Amino acid sequence: MKNILKIDKIEKYYGSKSSLTKAIDNISFEVDEGEFVAIMGASGSGKTTLLNCISTIDKVTSGHIYVDGMDITKLKGNDLNKFRREKLGFIFQDFNLLDTLTAYENIALALSIQNKSYKEIEESIQDISAKLNISDVLAKYPYQMSGGQKQRVASARAIITKPSLVLADEPTGALDSKSAKMLLESFQYLNELMQTTILMVTHDSFSASYASRVIFIKDGKIFHEIRKGNASRKEFFDKIIDVVTLLGGDLNEVS
Amino acid sequence: MRFHKLSLKNIQKSFKDYAIYFFTLILGVAIFYVFNAIDSQTVLLNTQSYVYELIKMMTNMLSGVSVFVSVILGFLIIYASRFLIKRRHKEFGIYMLLGMSKRKISMILFFETLFIGILSLGVGLILGVVLSQFMSILVANMFEADMTSFTFIVSKSAIIKTLIYFGIMYFLVMIFNTISISKCKLIDLLHSEKKSEQVKLKNPILCTILFLIAVAMLSYAYYCVTIGAKDLYYAYEIFIPIGLGCLATFLIFFSLSGLLLRIFMSMKGLYYRGLNSFTLRQISSKVNTTVFSMTIICLMLFLTICVFSASLSLKNSLTQNLEELTPVDISISKRRNFDEKALEDGWSLEQIEDSKKTIPESFLEMDFDYQNYFEDIFEFNVYTFSDMTIANTLGSVYDEIVELYPFLSYDTAEEFVSLSDYNKLARMYGLDELSLRDNEYAIVADYDQWITIRNDGLKANTPLVLNGKSYYPNREECIYGFMDIASNHINIGFFVVPDEALNAADLYRSLMVANYKGITDVEKEHIEKVVHDLEDNSYALNSTLSVSTKLTIYAASVGLGAMVTFIGLYLGLIFLISSAAILALKELSESTDNKERFQMLRNLGADEKMINKALFYQILIFFLCPLLLACIHSVFGILFCNYILESMGTTQLLTSIFTTAGFLIFIYGGYFLITYYCSKNIIKER
Numbered sequence: 011m012k013n014i015l016k017i018d019k020i021e022k023y024y025g026s027k028s029s030l031t032k033a034i035d036n037i038s039f040e041v042d043e044g045e046f047v048a049i050m051g052a053s054g055s056g057k058t059t060l061l062n063c064i065s066t067i068d069k070v071t072s073g074h075i076y077v078d079g080m081d082i083t084k085l086k087g088n089d090l091n092k093f094r095r096e097k098l099g100f101i102f103q104d105f106n107l108l109d110t111l112t113a114y115e116n117i118a119l120a121l122s123i124q125n126k127s128y129k130e131i132e133e134s135i136q137d138i139s140a141k142l143n144i145s146d147v148l149a150k151y152p153y154q155m156s157g158g159q160k161q162r163v164a165s166a167r168a169i170i171t172k173p174s175l176v177l178a179d180e181p182t183g184a185l186d187s188k189s190a191k192m193l194l195e196s197f198q199y200l201n202e203l204m205q206t207t208i209l210m211v212t213h214d215s216f217s218a219s220y221a222s223r224v225i226f227i228k229d230g231k232i233f234h235e236i237r238k239g240n241a242s243r244k245e246f247f248d249k250i251i252d253v254v255t256l257l258g259g260d261l262n263e264v265s
Numbered sequence: 266m267r268f269h270k271l272s273l274k275n276i277q278k279s280f281k282d283y284a285i286y287f288f289t290l291i292l293g294v295a296i297f298y299v300f301n302a303i304d305s306q307t308v309l310l311n312t313q314s315y316v317y318e319l320i321k322m323m324t325n326m327l328s329g330v331s332v333f334v335s336v337i338l339g340f341l342i343i344y345a346s347r348f349l350i351k352r353r354h355k356e357f358g359i360y361m362l363l364g365m366s367k368r369k370i371s372m373i374l375f376f377e378t379l380f381i382g383i384l385s386l387g388v389g390l391i392l393g394v395v396l397s398q399f400m401s402i403l404v405a406n407m408f409e410a411d412m413t414s415f416t417f418i419v420s421k422s423a424i425i426k427t428l429i430y431f432g433i434m435y436f437l438v439m440i441f442n443t444i445s446i447s448k449c450k451l452i453d454l455l456h457s458e459k460k461s462e463q464v465k466l467k468n469p470i471l472c473t474i475l476f477l478i479a480v481a482m483l484s485y486a487y488y489c490v491t492i493g494a495k496d497l498y499y500a501y502e503i504f505i506p507i508g509l510g511c512l513a514t515f516l517i518f519f520s521l522s523g524l525l526l527r528i529f530m531s532m533k534g535l536y537y538r539g540l541n542s543f544t545l546r547q548i549s550s551k552v553n554t555t556v557f558s559m560t561i562i563c564l565m566l567f568l569t570i571c572v573f574s575a576s577l578s579l580k581n582s583l584t585q586n587l588e589e590l591t592p593v594d595i596s597i598s599k600r601r602n603f604d605e606k607a608l609e610d611g612w613s614l615e616q617i618e619d620s621k622k623t624i625p626e627s628f629l630e631m632d633f634d635y636q637n638y639f640e641d642i643f644e645f646n647v648y649t650f651s652d653m654t655i656a657n658t659l660g661s662v663y664d665e666i667v668e669l670y671p672f673l674s675y676d677t678a679e680e681f682v683s684l685s686d687y688n689k690l691a692r693m694y695g696l697d698e699l700s701l702r703d704n705e706y707a708i709v710a711d712y713d714q715w716i717t718i719r720n721d722g723l724k725a726n727t728p729l730v731l732n733g734k735s736y737y738p739n740r741e742e743c744i745y746g747f748m749d750i751a752s753n754h755i756n757i758g759f760f761v762v763p764d765e766a767l768n769a770a771d772l773y774r775s776l777m778v779a780n781y782k783g784i785t786d787v788e789k790e791h792i793e794k795v796v797h798d799l800e801d802n803s804y805a806l807n808s809t810l811s812v813s814t815k816l817t818i819y820a821a822s823v824g825l826g827a828m829v830t831f832i833g834l835y836l837g838l839i840f841l842i843s844s845a846a847i848l849a850l851k852e853l854s855e856s857t858d859n860k861e862r863f864q865m866l867r868n869l870g871a872d873e874k875m876i877n878k879a880l881f882y883q884i885l886i887f888f889l890c891p892l893l894l895a896c897i898h899s900v901f902g903i904l905f906c907n908y909i910l911e912s913m914g915t916t917q918l919l920t921s922i923f924t925t926a927g928f929l930i931f932i933y934g935g936y937f938l939i940t941y942y943c944s945k946n947i948i949k950e951r
Contacts, residue, residue: 067868088872095870106865110546118537123871128533167869 015041020073035230048221099168103183158189219247272376289846294389305420306401319824358454382435467523479516490905522552540879562844566895575906576833577921580826600809615807639779645686648770660727680759709746710758845936856947
């Protein structure tokens with residue numbers, strides 16, 4: 011299977027020499043095409059920093075990150091924007107939809123930035139909105155939609171460009187449990203049927219149980235890694251809970 | 266003490282965002298000082314005494330205008346500070362959460378206003394003092410005075426005036442701030458930033474209807490001030506098109522923002538290209554939320570353009586024709602041969618008695634030996650016929666003319682000059698000499714409107730019956746010329762006829778034109794003074810003499826020209842910086858929201874180039890919207906001004922429009938560029 015993301019011994023330090031914080035301390039792992047990987051860790055464990063480094067929003071102190079074989083730590087300026095535009099899709103906890111645009115226009119923006127024709131845009135949006143069940147909210151503005159709808163619109167925007175990698179930062183963080191479930195099922199659907207590669211950061215075991223692999227991070231290091239394999243989602247969830255207990259109770263709490 | 270420190274820190278922190286506001290305040294103070302310091306600036310000018318009188322009159326006018334200007338600036342400052350407070354609601358919310366009382370927050374704001382006030386006044390005054398040195402050069406230039414010595418002048422009275430006026434403005438701002446803080450609720454303060462924008466697309470049908478109504482209103486208003494301008498009898502009638510124009514401007518901004526967006530949205534190929542959809546939405550939401558300010562800004566820009574170009578063209582027309590219209594140093598006109606009926610018209614018995622005397626005879630009564638002072642003297646008589654009024658001389662076209670120009674008076678007696686006298690005068694004035702056949706007449710005029718009217722009569726070959734003999738037009742149009750020296754083209758026309766036609770005419774007035782016996786300006790001024798002193802002569806008070814001199818005409822024209830230029834500059838500058846500042850502030854204060862939005866675009870992978878382009882167009886269109894409508898308004902406004910100013914002489918519209926455009930591009934464009942670069946800086950990726 012093709013290797014989409016390769017993280018090679020990256021480190022990220024904050025602060026000065028006198029008070030150095032190692033947000034990421036020598037992490038390496040790989041993600042294959044069509045994988046759905048969840049990264050779990052408590053607040054402050056470095057998982058968001060990791061995601062920011064992969065998405066080129068932040069820069070690593072040392073090490074390399076390869077996406078589709080390209081070393082993105084070497085990119086600069088407009089090459090960075092080009093990389094984000096063509097290779098990445100983003101889904102954020104707070105949706106990050108533009109409040110002045112309708113759902114349709116929000117999704118369209120991702121394509122129009124790539125100078126796609128209107129015909130292409132129209133077709134892609136009809137297609138993706140049917141799959142994500144948002145056809146009836148396309149004309150609405152973000153303030154008129156529920157959180158779940160907003161997040162699905164954001165997901166549609168993230169994958170409509172057919173990116174190599176979709177990065178999701180706590181996508182269920184601002185959703186109620188029902189909407190969260192719906193969203194995660196959508197993720198699963200996109201992953202299984204469209205072969206979308208997803209890297210999701212979460213501290214919620216339930217969300218993580220939808221992934222095919224879960225990487226646990228503690229204090230900037232990889233603590234553990236489990237694969238779903240042929241297990242059911244329920245069994246995988248139990249396995250995750252076991253590791254979380256091992257990590258020290260609820261991930262939300264500082265142990 | 267800590268409040269002072271907090272205030273100071275706040276100012277430092279937000280200085281970058283508010284730099285443009287601060288800059289506008291400084292400019293406002295400086296302009297205010299410069300125009301109020303003119304009288305002190307010019308005290309040392311080496312010039313004639315009448316210039317001081319004119320400058321004094323001008324400064325009186327300017328100080329009147331200053332009151333109006335300070336009202337405008339006051340509104341700007343209050344608007345701006347309310348605006349800035351709104352942007353800082355979150356900050357105040359946190360202060361209150363930490364237990365600070367509203368009174369203390371008001372105190373912080375009070376100190377902030379105080380610091381900003383002191384700073385802007387200080388810097389503004391320094392700038393003003395420097396600029397006013399250039400102003401004295403400009404004034405000297407305008408009055409054609411010598412700047413024998415350059416002295417650095419600081420006007421104490423102007424400084425005090427500036428301090429008082431701006432002090433009052435800042436004081437009002439403090440009161441407004443206190444009121445607005447005391448009305449705030451903590452929950453609103455804390456959540457004011459989180460309120461996401463509620464986009465409401467207006468009903469397209471309603472928008473279309475409103476737009477059509479607005480266009481109809483505007484068309485009618487435009488019609489009123491151009492083609493229909495002749496039908497405006499009373500001054501108050503002009504308020505109808507003005508009122509309609511203001512209302513229509515509001516409606517256009519109200520309806521157009523939604524309408525244009527709809528139109529663009531239907532052009533899907535264009536709308537979904539690059540960041541177009543984002544940019545258009547940004548502009549539309551901004552225009553939507555600022556319809557009222559947009560209207561005010563548009564109207565202020567309109568006023569700026571009109572005031573600038575009208576005052577400049579008036580100044581040009583006032584001074585440009587002087588050389589040509591005053592070919593001699595002095596012209597003396599004297600009403601002649603009053604009969605007893607003149608008593609009823611308000612003339613005194615002494616004047617009636619004096620009217621029997623010629624001009625030299627009257628001078629003799631005053632012991633004025635005019636031949637000692639004048640040279641190139643030419644004296645001639647102007648005649649009337651009791652049955653020759655304008656109505657009669659227009660002949661068959663009279664009815665048409667009355668219908669076209671109903672407000673002119675047509676029962677004035679026409680003036681007649683003999684051919685030989687006119688040719689002598691023309692030779693002196695450098696005008697074309699005439700030759701007429703025995704049965705011909707010609708009309709000499711230089712007032713455009715009257716030339717048009719009289720040409721109609723001439724084309725109809727209207728005969729004049731003088732003393733039983735018929736005379737016909739020598740040519741189909743008026744001949745350019747005049748007999749009294751004046752500052753403008755105000756000769757509505759007089760008749761030149763063969764000498765014998767005036768044998769039985771009534772003597773109406775005598776005219777003497779002459780040059781002063783003197784070569785240097787000093788000598789001429791000396792004679793001018795002698796002539797002026799004649800006015801106090803007890804005989805002159807009871808005579809029918811009326812004197813115009815080249816020097817007084819020059820002084821009056823130059824003075825009036827300078828006055829309108831200064832008032833135009835003053836108002837234009839203030840209007841311009843006020844409207845540009847409001848736009849710039851609105852744009853910059855939203856840069857925090859924009860920052861997040863542009864970051865989102867970056868995450869989606871938009872190029873820096875794309876983002877800068879989107880930002881550029883967003884600000885450009887926001888700035889252009891009110892300007893564009895203002896320009897359309899101005900076309901008609903200037904046409905109307907031109908219509909009014911026509912009587913002042915030929916107007917040099919094109920030059921003044923170019924000058925105005927230059928000013929506009931420099932100041933408005935400058936504000937635009939500063940706004941763009943500041944915004945770009947704010948949305949830049951960390």
